[in-house]
Amino acid sequence: KAGVTQTPRYLIKTRGQQVTLSCSPISGHRSVSWYQQTPGQGLQFLFEYFSETQRNKGNFPGRFSGRQFSNSRSEMNVSTLELGDSALYLCASSLGMGASYEQYFGPGTRLTVT
Amino acid sequence: LAKTTQPISMDSYEGQEVNITCSHNNIATNDYITWYQQFPSQGPRFIIQGYKTKVTNEVASLFIPADRKSSTLSLPRVSLSDTAVYYCLVGGGGYSTLTFGKGTMLLVSP
Numbered sequence: 001k002a003g004v005t006q007t008p009r010y011l012i013k014t015r016g017q018q019v020t021l022s023c024s025p026i027s028g029h030r031s032v033s034w035y036q037q038t039p040g041q042g043l044q045f046l047f048e049y050f051s052e053t054q055r056n057k058g059n060f061p062g063r064f065s066g067r068q069f070s071n072s073r074s075e076m077n078v079s080t081l082e083l084g085d086s087a088l089y090l091c092a093s094s095l096g097m098g099a100s101y102e103q104y105f106g107p108g109t110r111l112t113v114t
Numbered sequence: 115l116a117k118t119t120q121p122i123s124m125d126s127y128e129g130q131e132v133n134i135t136c137s138h139n140n141i142a143t144n145d146y147i148t149w150y151q152q153f154p155s156q157g158p159r160f161i162i163q164g165y166k167t168k169v170t171n172e173v174a175s176l177f178i179p180a181d182r183k184s185s186t187l188s189l190p191r192v193s194l195s196d197t198a199v200y201y202c203l204v205g206g207g208g209y210s211t212l213t214f215g216k217g218t219m220l221l222v223s224p
Contacts, residue, residue, distance in 0.1 A: 042214065042217060098206055100145075102163065103160065110155075
C-alpha cells in the first residue's frame with residue numbers, strides 16, 4: 001500500500017506571496033491532518049479534515065487554510081507569507097478522526113520564505 | 115486537551131534499555147497515549163499506543179499506571195539507529211486536537 005505523499009517536497013517563496021501544498025493520503029484513509037514543524041516551536045497542529053470538512057483547528061492565523069476533496073486528498077494554503085512561515089509542513093492521514101487513530105505521516109514539504 | 119511534559123534529551127549506549135517518561139496530569143477519560151518516533155527530515159512514525167496498564171509490541175513497551183497521569187516508553191536494547199526524537203501524544207478520538215509535545219531527543223552512542 002502506498003504511503004502518504006506530499007508535493008512539492010521543497011519550495012522557496014518570497015514574503016507576501018501565497019503557497020499551496022498538496023497531500024495524498026493512504027488509500028482508504030478519510031482523515032487528513034496538517035502540522036507545521038520548526039526548530040523553535042516543534043510540531044504544531046494546524047487542522048484536521050474528515051469527509052471534506054474541517055473538524056479540528058489549531059492556533060494559527062486565518063492566513064492558513066485548507067480543504068479536502070471527495071477523494072480525501074487535501075491541500076493547504078498559506079497566504080501573505082511571512083518569514084516565520086518557513087518550516088517543514090507535514091501531512092498525516094488516518095482511518096478516523098482524533099489522536100486515538102494511528103497517524104501516518106508523509107515526508108513533508110520544506111517551505112523557505114525569503 | 116491534555117498537555118504533555120517530557121525530558122528534552124536523554125543519552126544512552128548501545129544495548130541498554132531506555133525508558134522515556136511522559137507526564138500528562140490532565141488526561142481525559144477517553145484519551146489514549148501514543149508514542150511516535152521521528153528521524154531528521156522525516157515525518158513521525160507510530161511506535162505504540164495504549165490506554166491503561168502495559169502494552170508491548172515488537173519494538174517497544176508502554177507502561178501506564180492506574181491513575182494514567184504519566185506513561186513510560188521502554189525501548190529494549192537500543193541501537194545507534196534508535197537515535198531520534200520521541201513524542202508522546204495524548205488524545206481521544208473525534209474532535210480532539212492533536213497536540214505533540216516538544217519531544218525527547220534520544221542519543222545512542224557506541
